[in-house]
Amino acid sequence: MIISLDWLKEFVDIDESPDQLSDLLSGIGLEAEATSVPTEIPGVIIGKVETAEKHPNADKLKLCTVNDGKQVHQVVCGAPNVDAGQTIAFATVGSILPGKLKIKKANIRGVESSGMICSERELNLSDEHEGIMVLPDNLEPGDDFVSSYGYKYTSVELDITPNRPDAFSHQGVARDIACKTKRYFKQISAEPISEKGNESINISMEDHQDCPRYIGGIVKNVKVGPSPDWLVERLKAVGQRSINNIVDISNYVLMEMGHPTHIFDHDSLKNKSIYIRRAEKGETLTTLDDQKHKLDKRHLLITDGSEPLALAGVMGGANTAVSDHTTKVLVESAYFDMVTIRKSAKSLSMSTDASKRYERGADPNGCETAFWRVIGLLEDIANGELCSEMIDIYPSPIKKEKVNLKRKELDLVLGISIEDAAVDTIFKGLGIHSEKKEEGWECEIPTYRPDISREIDLIEEVARIYGFDEIPADESLYGSFRYTHPDPEKYLDDIRKTLAGCGFHQIYANSLQNENEATLTGYSPVEMMNPLNVEMGYLRTSLLPGLLKAADHNFKHSIQDLRLFELGHVHIQKDKGFENIFEKKYISGVVYGNYRNHSVHSPSSEEDLFTLKGYLNSLFVQKLGMRLDLIKGDSAAFDHSRVVEINRQKVGVMGRISKIWIDSMDLDLDTVFGFEVDLEPLKQMINKKRKFKTINPYPKITRDLNLVMPIEQEVGVLLELFTRKGKKLVTNVKPVDIFLDEDAIGKGMKSVTFSISFQDSSKTLEDKDVNPVIDEIIHVAEKNFLAKLRT
């Protein structure tokens, strides 16, 4: 909400600039920022328009003479509302307007113009730019504009937290300022006015929970018309347009003391009575903004006994609104239940100045002051006469709560001992009546502070006003330590670092996906009731779509080669209900383009299933010391798909991303390889302890072996068999060449050269040690795999 500095000054002295005041307010929990209304505009002064004639060469322009108190200037003005006799804000030649616009002498359509007559927008006072700003006539030409008039618009904007309904007004903000700065606070007092007439109206309510208090009063002989300048200026300064004097009065009191009131056109009430009740399902009401609402039990209504008149605490009805013909009004000043108003407004997606205050908690005992304030203004500026008593239905008055504050608790929570006198002053400044007791204070909380009901609430008030900056930081460490695992996800660091070392960039993709992306895996995704848009209606069931979209984004930006990974959560809705939502942690990656680019050193080489296998090998085998197997198996995501087995447990899949996925996501990329692994089963395996193994000092010897075998024979099986049959001497077997030649080795056959390393832990190996092992290997290969030694 916008708070006018000039208005605040009715309640407390303000010496601060808007910026200083913002700092002060932010420091006591009322987050504030100075508005863009200027505090000085050098060169802009008060002027009088002496003449305003048509421009000789332009239909839409006027040629004016402006008197600045000393001399008369010729000025061309384009505003339709400029007229002789007006007092205006005059920007003289050389003045600098907000936005750094410098006013210069100009020739406009053949006529010299020296200066400018300003609109409100040009002075940054409001967005108004339909015409020039017309000022009150009592201003002295030649005086500085801001210091003689513009100051009324200086303001700060507050962001009020939901716990502070009392700060939703000038009076409330002033109270906090006065308390902080120890200045005098002048509270609003509205004296009761004696009625001139004996009219009455019957007021009752269905449920006192919903409406604990309702005050009504009738005012006759009101004259609806424009508001006086001071009222228009006040409202304008807080960003509100003047409507008419009656509506403005209600808005003014709202901004002044924070209590909503409503003024009905008395003659439009069919029954001259007020009954507050819940709406029936199917009832309708058209509100002041011409919106027709379908209502039900959630909505609280002001009715005349049968017909709805207003949506209680939210907005008045169109039928009973004050119009130009209104002469008699019913003034409402009520207190409604917070939750009732919140539910009502929320269900209609409405948020009004009134509802904002009621749903945070208005002051039940502020009803009376607000009522008399409205009545007083109706008499003062709308010619009204109160013709009924103040009818106050308040069956169980809400009393001030008593809350105790213990000195011990105050010191303990804040970590500092604030002296008694300072605490007393703070309570007094906030309107809290406190009495010093042996253990601390007994406090009586004013009803405008519904947020204070517990000891901790009082501690907060003391700390807030005392100043958080005044509480010293305690740099000691207290407490005990626990000997559990300090970070259960520490193991992920190894995974991230290894992949980054392999050239992968980690991404963070959106977990929210559209239905197509979220269902590609075939799993049932978690669906949102209120998605932001259709593209983000579901939680992801795989990290691959996000990775593919990121890969495609980069590809479209001419990134030819890329490796990406993500480590994140997926969610699967196995069955209906919260308890059937499963969260899993996955590690997934994609690669495309070249593994190595063409250069002066070597030709290019592409990413493929084997580079992908290499990355998995680096991560799981080399880094994490696990066993990795790739087993044939189907997966929706991949062509050439393989199941990734770690330590003989199925944990994921890898392969070339399927055409179906690429087409359904409409990607430009064509060939992408990827993997996805569930980290849950890996967690236990990773935490295994490492142990040092003695370094073998004996030399290795290597033998090559050529075996011919059927083409379809997988080589991996042989590698494993050789190691197993190696009598603990074989430390490594690798295929170094595969050779196909029908003439030399036969149709359907391949020749594979194996390089086999031998090493013993107790001696240097010789031929006589190795030869029997080679013979055994050849024997097994011939027997089990139809292999033959190539000669």
Add this chain to the structure above:
Amino acid sequence: MSALKLIETVRNEFLAELEDVGEDLNQIENFRSTYLGRKGKVASLFSLMGKASNEDRPALGNSLNELKTDLTTLFENKVAEVNSSKQKAQDDSIDLSLPSKQQRLGSIHILEQTLSEIKEIYQSIGFHVAYGPEVDDDYHNFTALNIPEHHPARDMQDTFFIDPETVLRTHTSNVQVHLMEEQDPPLRYIVPGRVYRNEAIGYKSYCLFHQVEGIYINERASFGELKGCLEFFVKQMFGPKKNMRFRPSYFPFTEPSAEVDIWDEERKQWMEILGCGMVDPAVLENVGYDPSRFHGYAFGMGVERIAMLKYKINDIRHFYSGDVRFLEQFV
């Protein structure tokens, strides 16, 4: 001429000529055979031994051996010198201005790096790390944290609902509730994780972000300690000279509540970096802790916000774009 004189002459000739021997291999070989070869000048000097008197012979022998050793050493040095200068010449012919053989470095995401830094700072002052579910029930995300159903505080966090009682968590405080339900005080944890807000996407806000929340509960815990803890964090993260301020604010789960701002020298303004406060007694009560015995403090910060402030990143969407032109700036 005496024998010793002859030895001196050969030595001097050798030294003079050694200077002039170039890098040519033939020339070097010729020089070697002239002096040190089987029929070279040094060998021929040994014939003087036969003519020497018995008493002169040992001294002459010593001189001759000395000459031979000296000249051999000098020659070998010369050869080594020549070889090394040749090697150098060869090295210079390699064009190392050509690009390297390719090595691609990947990167750990800047949010991950920032989170690691945050974790390290808090772990260094005794905080443990805990994690919890992104989808949770209304009770753990709101009600237990003193945000009743019909309270304006619910508007502070626009929420994605799965069903009327199930939400995508709007903060990681839900994990604090789980922790407190499972453990007795004292406890000291930070909880990092992904959280969701139903907010329009723009340069300042995204539908999800990452939070680190901290909680400390013990028999004594004060606002002063909270300040000490967070000042330590800010100075570790942003440097010991960073200006910061604590500003009163409102969160349903803490009281008193504060927001912490740090001063941005470039923009000349305070920038909000985290929210904190003393754990509200209602929260302690909700998890079965005795609020008259236990106190605590809690804080919460956005990892994105801290990274944006620290690295001057101007658009939150960069974090989730997967654009390698962004990612590789933080290798």
